[in-house]
Amino acid sequence: MRERLLKILRCTECKNNTFSLEKIEDGKLEIKNGKIVCRSCTNVYQIEDGIVSFLKNASSDVMRERRTMDEDEYITDGQGNRYKITSDTIEKFKKQFLSLPEGNGSHFFKRGGSFQTIREGSSRFYSTLNSLAITGKESILEIGACFSYAAFRFAERGCRVVALDISNYLKVAGLFAEKAYFDRIFSDIHRMPFVDNTFDIVFGSAVFHHSKDLAKAFREIHRVLKVGGRLVLINESARGIFEEVHPSFKEMEARGFGDTSYTIPQWKKAAYEGGFKKLEIDFLSLADDYISRHKNRDSKDNFKLKSAYFITRYRTLERCLLNLIKLHRIFFRPKSWKLVCNK
Numbered sequence: 001m002r003e004r005l006l007k008i009l010r011c012t013e014c015k016n017n018t019f020s021l022e023k024i025e026d027g028k029l030e031i032k033n034g035k036i037v038c039r040s041c042t043n044v045y046q047i048e049d050g051i052v053s054f055l056k057n058a059s060s061d062v063m064r065e066r067r068t069m070d071e072d073e074y075i076t077d078g079q080g081n082r083y084k085i086t087s088d089t090i091e092k093f094k095k096q097f098l099s100l101p102e103g104n105g106s107h108f109f110k111r112g113g114s115f116q117t118i119r120e121g122s123s124r125f126y127s128t129l130n131s132l133a134i135t136g137k138e139s140i141l142e143i144g145a146c147f148s149y150a151a152f153r154f155a156e157r158g159c160r161v162v163a164l165d166i167s168n169y170l171k172v173a174g175l176f177a178e179k180a181y182f183d184r185i186f187s188d189i190h191r192m193p194f195v196d197n198t199f200d201i202v203f204g205s206a207v208f209h210h211s212k213d214l215a216k217a218f219r220e221i222h223r224v225l226k227v228g229g230r231l232v233l234i235n236e237s238a239r240g241i242f243e244e245v246h247p248s249f250k251e252m253e254a255r256g257f258g259d260t261s262y263t264i265p266q267w268k269k270a271a272y273e274g275g276f277k278k279l280e281i282d283f284l285s286l287a288d289d290y291i292s293r294h295k296n297r298d299s300k301d302n303f304k305l306k307s308a309y310f311i312t313r314y315r316t317l318e319r320c321l322l323n324l325i326k327l328h329r330i331f332f333r334p335k336s337w338k339l340v341c342n343k
């Protein structure tokens, strides 16, 4: 962390925002190790590897998911060796991490590869990034930042950025922060260590559906957003009103992950309960999704792939077609969608 982060922090216990900072190791880029102490209630928050931890009194659900992620062998290499995300793994796969989200064309990003899902979502990420029309003056929080390629893209554009996550995957973010600096903190999204009205944009990709209490999560984001600020969520799972919960959710739950399946009306209700007045729900292009999944595995002459490319040449027509099937998506299968909540 850098010292200026203290200006926007508040103690998660007593909610006061006066801290004293004790540096143990001060690096060129940031304070590497040390602690910050709340002057009101004397609670101590550790800084390790540049990351400040506010997980001290986090819920058992959060700590369980953090442990599950620590144990998960996220990366499989070409020989079938599997790796947990540790400092050694981060160093070993530095090149691959730094090429996220689109990847460097290696097998890790292809079908069955460890980063396949991230690569498939990369066009959605970049189109969202463009739609935000960032000027570089914004203060941005990325929730569930994970490896933090998104936080990096915001920082690269000059924004002041904080990346937040519950897991040690956030340690990967150090690679990106060396290139364009942003602060990193461990925290639960339901109980964040920020003063009110801090951020212009809160961005999240595939994170909110880990919440067991969506309304509480929305309320907390609403609190830290400035008036006129936006919460932007992509890659959130949603199921149709008449769609059964996919069995994979039970499997994930049993393994210790927090993924939960909500319908679009449940998402909307929770966002309104959280205090947001204006929501924009955008059902994203099915053709774009098809292309990102199939372009590297099907021949260019494949009829479906050709048709998908054809549709993307006529965006207005595509928009009309998507509007026609909107209700169908809400009832049966939403597929990829984007939620923007305005404060």
Ligand SMILES: [Zn+2]
Pocket: 011, 012, 013, 014, 015, 016, 038, 039, 040, 041, 042, 043
């Ligand atoms: Zn305190």
